Amino acid sequence: MSAPVSETATAALQEPETPTEPPRGSRTPWWANQRIGLLILVVALATVFGLLRPAFFNQQLVIFPLLRDIAMFTVVGLAQLCVLSIGHMNLAVGRMAAFSMMLTGISYDLWHFGLYAGLLVGLIAGTAIGALAGWVIARTGVNSFVVTLALDFLLLGLIPLVYTALTENAAFVTKPAGMRELRNYSLADVCVGNVCGSPAIPQLAMFAVIAMAVVGWIYSRTRLGRELLLTGTSVKAAELSGIPTARRVITAHAMSGCLAALAGFMLAVSTGSIKATIGEEFMLPSFLGPILGGTLLAGGFISVWGTLLGTALTSVIRKGLDLLGVGLESLNIYLGLILLLALSTDRIRTVLSDRRALSPGRGGRRR
Amino acid sequence: ATGCTTKSGTDTAGGTAGDDASTGTSGGPVELKDGSGVKLALIPGGAHPYFQPWKTTAEQDKADFKLGDVTFNETGEWDQGKQNNVVNSLAAQGYNAFGIFGVSPTDINTTFEDLKAKGFAVGSLASCPAGDTNSADFCLSTDVEAAAYKAAKATIDAIGGEGTIVHLTGNNVDSNTQRRIAGVKKAVGETNGKVTELPVITDIDKDLQTAQKAVADLLASKGQDIKGIVTTAYNPAVAAADGVISSKLPIKVVAIDDDAKILTGIKSGGVAATVAQNPVGQAYVGGWLLALLGSKQCTMKQPGVIVDSGSFVVTKDTVDSYDEERKAKTKALQTEFASQLSCQ
Amino acid sequence: MTLFRADQVDKLFPGVRALDGVTLSLEAGSVHALLGENGAGKSTLIKVITGLYRPDGGRLLLDGDEVRFGSPHESASAGIGVVHQERNLIPGFTVGENILLQALPTARGLVDRAAIRAEAKRWLAELDLDLDPDQPVTELSVAQAQLVEIAKALSVQSRVLLLDEPTASITPNEADRLFHVVGKLKDAGCAVLFVSHKLEEVFQICDTVTVLRDGTSVLESGDLTELTRDEVVDLMVGRVHEALTLPPRTVDTEAAPLLELCGVGTATGHADVDLQVRPGEIVGLYGLVGAGRSELAKALLGLDRITAGEVRVRGQAVRIRNVRDALRNHRIGYVTENRKEEGVFLDQPVSRNIAVTVWDRLRKALGYVPAKAEAALVAEYVEQLGIRIASPAQYAGTLSGGNQQKVSLAKWLAAKTEILIIDEPTVGIDVRTKDAFHTLIWDLAAHGLAILLITSDLPEMITLADRVVVMRDHRVCGEVPNDHDYDRMSQQVIRLIHAEGTTAA
Amino acid sequence: MKRFVKTTEMTLLVICGVFFVGLVIASGGDLLTANSLRVLLQFLAVPVLIGLAQMVVLAVGQLNLAVGAIGGFAAVAMGVLMADHGVPAPLALLSGFLLASAAGAANGLLVVLTRINGFIVTLATMTVLLGVQYRLVGTRTVDAYPAALKTFGSYALFGVLPLIFLVALAVAGLLAVMLRRTVPGRQLLASGGNPVAAKLSGISTDRSVIIAHTTSGAILGVAAILTVASSPGVNKSIGGDWLLPSFAAPIIGGALLTGGSAVVLGTVLAAFVVRFVDTARAEFSLEPSWVNFVVGAVVLGSVVLGQVRTRRQQRRTVVKSPDAVVAGGVS
Ligand SMILES: Nc1ncnc2c1ncn2[C@@H]1O[C@H](COP(=O)(O)OP(=O)(O)OP(=O)(O)O)[C@@H](O)[C@H]1O
Ligand SMILES: Nc1ncnc2c1ncn2[C@@H]1O[C@H](COP(=O)(O)OP(=O)(O)OP(=O)(O)O)[C@@H](O)[C@H]1O
Ligand SMILES: [Mg+2]
Numbered sequence A: 001m002s003a004p005v006s007e008t009a010t011a012a013l014q015e016p017e018t019p020t021e022p023p024r025g026s027r028t029p030w031w032a033n034q035r036i037g038l039l040i041l042v043v044a045l046a047t048v049f050g051l052l053r054p055a056f057f058n059q060q061l062v063i064f065p066l067l068r069d070i071a072m073f074t075v076v077g078l079a080q081l082c083v084l085s086i087g088h089m090n091l092a093v094g095r096m097a098a099f100s101m102m103l104t105g106i107s108y109d110l111w112h113f114g115l116y117a118g119l120l121v122g123l124i125a126g127t128a129i130g131a132l133a134g135w136v137i138a139r140t141g142v143n144s145f146v147v148t149l150a151l152d153f154l155l156l157g158l159i160p161l162v163y164t165a166l167t168e169n170a171a172f173v174t175k176p177a178g179m180r181e182l183r184n185y186s187l188a189d190v191c192v193g194n195v196c197g198s199p200a201i202p203q204l205a206m207f208a209v210i211a212m213a214v215v216g217w218i219y220s221r222t223r224l225g226r227e228l229l230l231t232g233t234s235v236k237a238a239e240l241s242g243i244p245t246a247r248r249v250i251t252a253h254a255m256s257g258c259l260a261a262l263a264g265f266m267l268a269v270s271t272g273s274i275k276a277t278i279g280e281e282f283m284l285p286s287f288l289g290p291i292l293g294g295t296l297l298a299g300g301f302i303s304v305w306g307t308l309l310g311t312a313l314t315s316v317i318r319k320g321l322d323l324l325g326v327g328l329e330s331l332n333i334y335l336g337l338i339l340l341l342a343l344s345t346d347r348i349r350t351v352l353s354d355r356r357a358l359s360p361g362r363g364g365r366r367r
Numbered sequence B: 001a002t003g004c005t006t007k008s009g010t011d012t013a014g015g016t017a018g019d020d021a022s023t024g025t026s027g028g029p030v031e032l033k034d035g036s037g038v039k040l041a042l043i044p045g046g047a048h049p050y051f052q053p054w055k056t057t058a059e060q061d062k063a064d065f066k067l068g069d070v071t072f073n074e075t076g077e078w079d080q081g082k083q084n085n086v087v088n089s090l091a092a093q094g095y096n097a098f099g100i101f102g103v104s105p106t107d108i109n110t111t112f113e114d115l116k117a118k119g120f121a122v123g124s125l126a127s128c129p130a131g132d133t134n135s136a137d138f139c140l141s142t143d144v145e146a147a148a149y150k151a152a153k154a155t156i157d158a159i160g161g162e163g164t165i166v167h168l169t170g171n172n173v174d175s176n177t178q179r180r181i182a183g184v185k186k187a188v189g190e191t192n193g194k195v196t197e198l199p200v201i202t203d204i205d206k207d208l209q210t211a212q213k214a215v216a217d218l219l220a221s222k223g224q225d226i227k228g229i230v231t232t233a234y235n236p237a238v239a240a241a242d243g244v245i246s247s248k249l250p251i252k253v254v255a256i257d258d259d260a261k262i263l264t265g266i267k268s269g270g271v272a273a274t275v276a277q278n279p280v281g282q283a284y285v286g287g288w289l290l291a292l293l294g295s296k297q298c299t300m301k302q303p304g305v306i307v308d309s310g311s312f313v314v315t316k317d318t319v320d321s322y323d324e325e326r327k328a329k330t331k332a333l334q335t336e337f338a339s340q341l342s343c344q
Numbered sequence C: 001m002t003l004f005r006a007d008q009v010d011k012l013f014p015g016v017r018a019l020d021g022v023t024l025s026l027e028a029g030s031v032h033a034l035l036g037e038n039g040a041g042k043s044t045l046i047k048v049i050t051g052l053y054r055p056d057g058g059r060l061l062l063d064g065d066e067v068r069f070g071s072p073h074e075s076a077s078a079g080i081g082v083v084h085q086e087r088n089l090i091p092g093f094t095v096g097e098n099i100l101l102q103a104l105p106t107a108r109g110l111v112d113r114a115a116i117r118a119e120a121k122r123w124l125a126e127l128d129l130d131l132d133p134d135q136p137v138t139e140l141s142v143a144q145a146q147l148v149e150i151a152k153a154l155s156v157q158s159r160v161l162l163l164d165e166p167t168a169s170i171t172p173n174e175a176d177r178l179f180h181v182v183g184k185l186k187d188a189g190c191a192v193l194f195v196s197h198k199l200e201e202v203f204q205i206c207d208t209v210t211v212l213r214d215g216t217s218v219l220e221s222g223d224l225t226e227l228t229r230d231e232v233v234d235l236m237v238g239r240v241h242e243a244l245t246l247p248p249r250t251v252d253t254e255a256a257p258l259l260e261l262c263g264v265g266t267a268t269g270h271a272d273v274d275l276q277v278r279p280g281e282i283v284g285l286y287g288l289v290g291a292g293r294s295e296l297a298k299a300l301l302g303l304d305r306i307t308a309g310e311v312r313v314r315g316q317a318v319r320i321r322n323v324r325d326a327l328r329n330h331r332i333g334y335v336t337e338n339r340k341e342e343g344v345f346l347d348q349p350v351s352r353n354i355a356v357t358v359w360d361r362l363r364k365a366l367g368y369v370p371a372k373a374e375a376a377l378v379a380e381y382v383e384q385l386g387i388r389i390a391s392p393a394q395y396a397g398t399l400s401g402g403n404q405q406k407v408s409l410a411k412w413l414a415a416k417t418e419i420l421i422i423d424e425p426t427v428g429i430d431v432r433t434k435d436a437f438h439t440l441i442w443d444l445a446a447h448g449l450a451i452l453l454i455t456s457d458l459p460e461m462i463t464l465a466d467r468v469v470v471m472r473d474h475r476v477c478g479e480v481p482n483d484h485d486y487d488r489m490s491q492q493v494i495r496l497i498h499a500e501g502t503t504a505a
Numbered sequence D: 001m002k003r004f005v006k007t008t009e010m011t012l013l014v015i016c017g018v019f020f021v022g023l024v025i026a027s028g029g030d031l032l033t034a035n036s037l038r039v040l041l042q043f044l045a046v047p048v049l050i051g052l053a054q055m056v057v058l059a060v061g062q063l064n065l066a067v068g069a070i071g072g073f074a075a076v077a078m079g080v081l082m083a084d085h086g087v088p089a090p091l092a093l094l095s096g097f098l099l100a101s102a103a104g105a106a107n108g109l110l111v112v113l114t115r116i117n118g119f120i121v122t123l124a125t126m127t128v129l130l131g132v133q134y135r136l137v138g139t140r141t142v143d144a145y146p147a148a149l150k151t152f153g154s155y156a157l158f159g160v161l162p163l164i165f166l167v168a169l170a171v172a173g174l175l176a177v178m179l180r181r182t183v184p185g186r187q188l189l190a191s192g193g194n195p196v197a198a199k200l201s202g203i204s205t206d207r208s209v210i211i212a213h214t215t216s217g218a219i220l221g222v223a224a225i226l227t228v229a230s231s232p233g234v235n236k237s238i239g240g241d242w243l244l245p246s247f248a249a250p251i252i253g254g255a256l257l258t259g260g261s262a263v264v265l266g267t268v269l270a271a272f273v274v275r276f277v278d279t280a281r282a283e284f285s286l287e288p289s290w291v292n293f294v295v296g297a298v299v300l301g302s303v304v305l306g307q308v309r310t311r312r313q314q315r316r317t318v319v320k321s322p323d324a325v326v327a328g329g330v331s
């Protein structure tokens, strides 16, 4: 395959004696990489907490639930990441999780579905509600912030109505076979011959691994992912390059809804029942993970690993403070301060690396 | 005494049936032999005035029963996931007896089961799991339906047995709220139509201003028709007491709990009555029980038994004496539980 | 008398030495040209002078005294006015406020609206611009916005005025008004710096010239009367620049048109537009700014509603729904005039910018795009178009304008389109790259592509087009076959435009 | 005037009118009694202020997630100063106000100095302030403050116009004047509308960001004062429910998330709309679920309408909003 450009034109277009600019990316030293910085931070904090409280390394009681939490909030973060990739927000992540789990709950309670059939129902419901949000945004052009906020209110109204109508205790308590196992089993319960996995790693984490793999693959290897990122960089340019931006907006929101449903399922499994308030605490972590990890609020750049690390950072801090016995009167103060400090060091690293490259860098992105 | 209902069906007769030969006197509490191995954790659902007596009572437990250690940890912040984390962290640090107010009544059994599976002593305090099963060793809690029933009764009494009342409460999608709504409905139903109830106002316990606004709107639109307000959540109680006074309407407010703010209201007449619960008793007796179970001195004869910790209608007349009654109830609880135990 | 002098100025960006010991002197009562290819460092120099960038070396002298500007505010107070290359108006503010933004007049602590109106009127009048100072700038056309910016620069009453490509998007008419003002300033003893890629203008109004090449000054304050156009170009390019010669190319006028418009009307106001483009033919679409050419192109691509008439592609009447449809089903491509917003993805790697149209073709099962195939394809176009990049992972936003434009074109070549609509391909692009683009467009037509060329640059039109279709007020008002004779052609075209004596504002 | 007819404000005004008339009819005229009107307005004061506090930060292109935390923290600080430390009311209120402003200024400074995303900065300060708020009051409800303050909080001119509502309106007026008629206000909007252009015009966008956050803090300080004055007491729940309404009001009111828009009137009107929904809830004894449903629908409806209109206008737009940033940016 060759472009219809002749030798003469090509020759005319060449710029012979001008030296090429050195690559920009390779200029940043490894220690200024945000992901590596985060990783170091997480490991360092874990070490400090572990030294102060050896119980931090208790596999069953600390590491296991910690990893289960990180896994769940990573999926929550990925749900937000999908819409962030196109420069949108999903303020209804939590409520989408609640909505899809409501259908999962109905499928268990009323239709007596199996564990995974119910999960499938939930994922479909999540995808559908996400697609609905995306469709409204694409059709009306209204800001995603507003649409998902309004959708959040709508669902906040709808969900309790359904729960109070269908259940006695405002929760679906039927537990299909396998749910308890999924909550408690770790890799220690997976054996090949005599070799078993670590008891510290919950089986539930496999959902996060799958989600990360799929999302990571989509964004780094497929046309869909690239088109989403380009849509996030500039909708106009994307539209004019033949990307069906409206469809991409719907896809991104549908992916977000699907992942929210998965996170809701993980929460339901790890706490025990399917209730109306599932996902209420999802919103802030959903932003925190991706953004700490380097995903841009403005769209166009995402990091799946960063989301995992960002989520891990906040979970580890919280867990460590828990173990240190920091009471509620100080917990949030420390949490906020550590977070600010951690982020400032990130900034300091960037500045340092820029200075090494002999110049001020690009100003911080707005918002 | 107020008519405390005990929900455990098998043991309505009182504290004499089924004594184990090895236990102490059937009428009195069992003596704890050695509590030094017990590290007791009292875990409320989150920060709330209701649980504040737990903090001091925990220390009292430690002193009275010579426990190895006690802690009071409210960092779960009304989130079942976070509460589970707190529980696990404490377990990792060697705590082995847990008195827990489960954030989510429908989920807490799962947490209880996890803890039991690891061999810890677990008590459900101040709230019982939703449904018919309690996976903890016991549940020592206000019977919320009964308490709401009493509160509604008190309201009906206060308005003279006739008129319209309204019920203000918290999170609609919570099984305890549903029980409270049922309790009030029951009391209203018993008046054979003399008292009517407006639709329940739910979800206004999140913060004081939401409650205040809801009360003000209610009074502005329906204030003339309402004779009494029964509240079964904290912020609405504070807001209703204040709102009624400033609107100068002749409405009787029945509140919940005995926070300083509300007791002042009772004394000044702004609040007709309140239904006090028994947090001290829950923490004290709960701690004692957990120590017995945690030190393996005793086991429950009937795991999962549910006991009402009592609820007390406080009016201007009883405001100075109700605490005595409550203390008596606490004593009685120990006796009551003694018969539930089989000890070495 | 030297009013302002930049002495041995250095400026480094990560990985780029944008300025390397550049010296520039501005004399009172003279207009000084600053020339150079794309990326030579002209805008950077201006930003250093105005205090937007801190220089990494060298001195700035105003009236012989060394000055340091920490911010544009300080330079403005020192009497340096500037029109930047980029559009810099605040949306939501009125024309008046935008003009006086640097120093809003106040009365009793509050912004004085009457004063704004009066003062803004004065500067608008200076430019012969009939605009209401209370009009929001969002309602302005590109040209009007550009003129408002010039008014803004004048309003600081500067002794030194820096103009960075002020004429890139205004009509010759408006440019003349600007030159008139520049003349007045010159007579009043101001120093004016003028940056432009339109050498005719430079020779028309400038007295002296500084030429930059790759961040160094290769000619300092040369006298323009002693230089020829070719000499200047040679200096910019750094070698002898040969005049553009295009090989002969014939169009089969009998061939069936690839693209044909019959009486097309659009929701944006076009009516009765007839147009035909044959394979191998370059049809020029000329008109003044705002004549509706770009909008016609966008309507063709389904971005606006077509309300009347018929669009035929390869003889078939079609309804094109969107760009994807145009690309996939009709092989039509559109190189936009708005490079920065619509042409390239500034915050994405060059590779993605080029490959965006071909993922469809490269993708395997599950939408998987093999990185190797993508890289190979990108490398091919990077090489053929001579796009100057350090690596395909470099962000398009860090490229110079000319290279960005090449990227914007590359994706349509990669898509193997057969009908190409090219809108203002060489705005803000230096002479040499411009010639290269002309060769390229010519070459594409020779290979059988049907090309619709929209440009407001008449010499470019006359160099390239086979036929020139002239548009005015959203209607086609005539067609001239091109005989490549500049004088005759330009007369014919201008006459068509002004046939009824109306001029576009 | 012609331009006004087409604005979001106009749409909202119409919606407000329709709602009000509807409610008056539904209540059989009861809504027009002095008491009902007073209650309606009394609970508008704080929502208006928190909406404005968010709006001014949105105007410069930032977000403030700490609205509730700053307000709650300041309110609790005032309450505790008066009740526990016996500080005289005016002094306590002033300190609370200053604390809130300082918290806002801290937000701004952190954003500017660290260049960390404002979203994360305010999230972190929110967490810290929530901690401080709890540390100050614990689980108590503090209400031992002077009666005069409570009188101020509940007093209504002619029995209809609550003082606190008038205070909120006054703040709105001041803010409007600041944004429309003062140089820092204009510079703030310019920084939000097109930061690059603002910079090139010699405006310090950093300063604008700090001013915006500080103003936001100050408005929240006023909101805290009104809360203290009009609540039965202050406890750790104060401010807990402010975040979403703070966004809803300006966004329904027509603010752009990208910055550069000053919609004081729109924000106030949007607060009215939300308040009407509340009133309707009481009037019809609706379940809260239905109210959320209605709010969701109204938000979506009004904004879709507004969007259709602005899109029509934008057809003719040439000067672009800030995404037209120069390649490479300006540091
Ligand atoms: N903010 C920046 N960060 C990094 N590199 C930059 C920045 N601004 C400019 N450059 C680089 O500096 C060099 C000079 O750019 P400049 O914009 O001054 O060129 P110019 O002569 O104005 O070109 P044009 O004619 O296209 O406007 C280019 O290589 C450009 O990529
Ligand atoms: N003064 C103006 N006020 C508002 N809109 C204007 C004005 N001038 C032009 N426009 C808009 O621009 C449209 C024409 O722009 P278009 O880009 O299609 O013209 P063009 O011939 O391609 O010129 P250009 O060289 O600017 O690309 C007009 O129809 C109108 O919508
Ligand atoms: Mg330039």
Ligand SMILES: [Mg+2]
Binding pocket: C293, C294, C295, C337, C423, C424, C454
């Ligand atoms: Mg055009």
